[in-house]
Amino acid sequence: MKIIAIASIGGHWTELLRLKPAFENNDLIFVSTNASYAQTVNGHTFYSVPDANRWNKMQVLKMAVAVYKIIRKEKPDVVISTGAAPGLLGIIAAKSMGAKTIWVDSIANAEKLSLSGRLASHIASRTYTQWPHLATASILYNGNVLA
Secondary structure, three states, X not given: OEEEEEEOOOHHHHHHHHHHHHHOOOEEEEEEOOHHXXXXXXXXXXXXXXXXXXXXXXXXXXXXXXXXXXXXXXOOOXXXXXXXXHHHHHHHHHHHOOOEEEEEOOOOOOOOOOHHHHHHOOOOOEEEEOOHHHOOOOEEEOOOOOO
């Protein structure tokens, strides 16, 4: 199975790497916003996309185009993300192409899902929170990745 794991830098990337052992027997491809992160996933294909946030619309558009091209080129079976903007864009692109999608909201969001997580919960095949009190019928809790 081909899996694209996509996240922005910092804690989102750290949490995504904690999930890596679950996908080791698959064709695993990584995407992030910092090209130097390729060193953290030696032996795996890695793509860097432009960094962006919701306040910089032109950068979001550039990121969206880059993410879409990667998803279209790689044709993954599954896309998984721990956030934020590149992950949400990856979920949207992959879902539009028929792939399964998984969103794992960051553990930093203890009081409510992140904005990206709330949006992803309407799109992703599965949405997970890392806090039991945030779980609902459609947002699943199955532990946390930093424990």
